[in-house]
Amino acid sequence: MDMKFIDGYPEYMRQSIKKVEATREKRISLDMEPMSAEEREEVLSTYHPDYVKGGKRSLKVGASKGEMVHHETANILEARPQVNPDEIDLGCINRDVDILIIGGGGAGTVAALHAVYEGILPEDILITTKLRHGDANSMMAQGGIQAADGLDDDPSIHFLDAIGGGHFANKPDLVKALVMDAPRIIDWHQRLGVMYEREDDGHFVERPGGGTSRPRLHSAKDYTGMEIMRVIRDEARNLGLEVEEFSPAVELLTDGDTVTGAILMDLETREYSIIRAKSVILTTGGFGRLHIQGYPTTNHYGATADGLVLAYHVGARITDMDSAQYHPTGAAYPEPILGQLITEKVRGMGAMPVNIDGEAFVYPLEPRDVESASFIRECKTRGKGIETPTGMLGVWLDSPMIEEIHGPGTIKKELIAMWRMEHQFGIDMSQDPILVYPTLHYQNGGVEIDVDGWTGVPGLYAGGEVAGGVHGKNRLMGNSLLDYNVFGRRSGISAARHAKKASPGKITFDHVIRFNSLLDEAGIDTERRSPMLLPDYRGERAIARALNISI
């Protein structure tokens, strides 16, 4: 049956859009209250995907044995290491460096720059990355970066917002480092030439995000992550930092206890190369492409949690890996952009979530987990979602409100990436609302680190999404760009200081042999190998992801 489309939407969805338009005026002046602690608790425990029964299991092996993690995470942590120690000759070292940085996104680049500032020569640092330099979630972050530099704000307020948003599970010393370093990070960016939005007097434009009690998001249109990433990448190139692209690390090397290097694999030629290093920093990002619980994701193609696996093999602990962030506003329609991110800045600027009847049903700026759970409740239990032609459900995000509040043309000026994405597929979000549903967005937990980015394993540091503890059970908007800058910097400095004292170590696969025997002892009989490196979307899988999501 042929469906009739009007400006990007099938005719039947237009009936609901009419209702959204009819209530818009009233909703603009509607003053909504955030939920109480009890209401939050209830909506989370009943509707948030992390609380769904049967989605997790307890780890049977390793330093965090007994921790609950999603099945998809357990599957890669309890898999056989990719490399077979019997098949690789470690006698021939391809390269000796002071610092090896695994992961060429934001955290890795910041770590490299700060290692240079700390006195390590660029030629003694190697960044290795799975795809290209800058291919990372860092590039995709849209809305902004938090820093309490506003007149009516300060780092202690930022601290309280972050720790409450994380359900008080965050490691307080890490949160302190995060919020206290934040203004200095913005200052560093300012000196590197990042083009943050400013008022005429040079003050930064600061906007609120979900769970923030003050406006403190610094943004560069809705390309904030891209703007920061391309600037720091340009700076890395100017300093002559070398990046080995299309060369993921497939295993770390140790002298038994201390991390002494890594083995890389060229993704195209499948050749291995052996890198010996005095310090190793993991900056590999998160796990979105594991599609936790079958969800579509906003994440980069390479987000397969490789660093988490490598760290686990050498005995690092993990924390808060029972918690995934589902961004409330993933695109639910049209199909080609399903799961892609609609930045929180859209809500920050006034767009309200609305149901099929045009009713507001949740305070628009709850922390992300609460907001997501409310969307799921609206669709699943209350039956007030809008169904797409492929059977997905979603709620409206009433984007034309932004134009009503801030004036015509605001969307094309400040949300150009969003406008372009929708427009490519026939929708004008300055005229019509857009359809959204939660999408897998962020790995809240990760490898345990201290304030110096040290993992507890000698020689091994971590920063950015691969590391955990900073965000507890839920990260606030704008704290991930901040996280990778703060802990990328701290891990780079720590790794540099360590490298200055250390001498090149013995390189062995002893930890791999040890991990394999742990798997044997635990009776884990599996063909799975890990790290995964890339997801596989060939054939029907190219579309399956869009259709089999259960809601």
Next chain:
Amino acid sequence: MGKNKISVYIMGKEHRVPEGLTIMKALEYAGYRLIRGCGCRAGFCGACATIYRKKGDYKLYTALACQTTAENGMYLTQLPFIPANKSEYDLEKIRAGPNTILSIYPEVARCVACNTCTKACPQDIQVMDYIQAVKRGDITRAADLSFNCLQCGLCTARCPAEIKQYHVAQLARRLHGRYLAIKSEPLSKRISELEEGCFENEIDEMIELKPEDLRKRYFEREIKVSE
């Protein structure tokens, strides 16, 4: 998702794929496991620059594979790498003068204003206009006009004057951000406060609070987000 299938030609070879997929998903449906030419999959990284032609049409079109719907009769080629030279510079040692960019990228002067770069841009950036702004020494205009650049390199691949537009634009934006934007006063003030050790005690005090007291403080905190 339509049930109908369409024909796309991947580097000349015909494949049947469902209607409604992006070019990137069409490549995957056809059996390719992408290594090159695939990055963020959401229009932010510029990894999936694509050149294509349509059946019966002589024109070469450009697009991002993840942001463009595959059409029947498309002849597709991925362009995963552009070997354009980036000049190295020390931002602290240069200044935002009218000839700064021209001295670092002298080939900008070769621009013949053919507008091919603008037509090639999948982000609809007025590429030629910002190159002209650079020639006039108007760094701020070049920075603003080029802001949405994903550095996919399609402009450079098509430029008959062999200008590296996207590298030139990067320099313009950094010069603007570093030297021409007015610095934030509240930020400088906050940094001095941090250097004096402010906020340490307030945060340490919260760290010492009993969990129930910290919760209470959080849920009772004042929320001031309206502009």
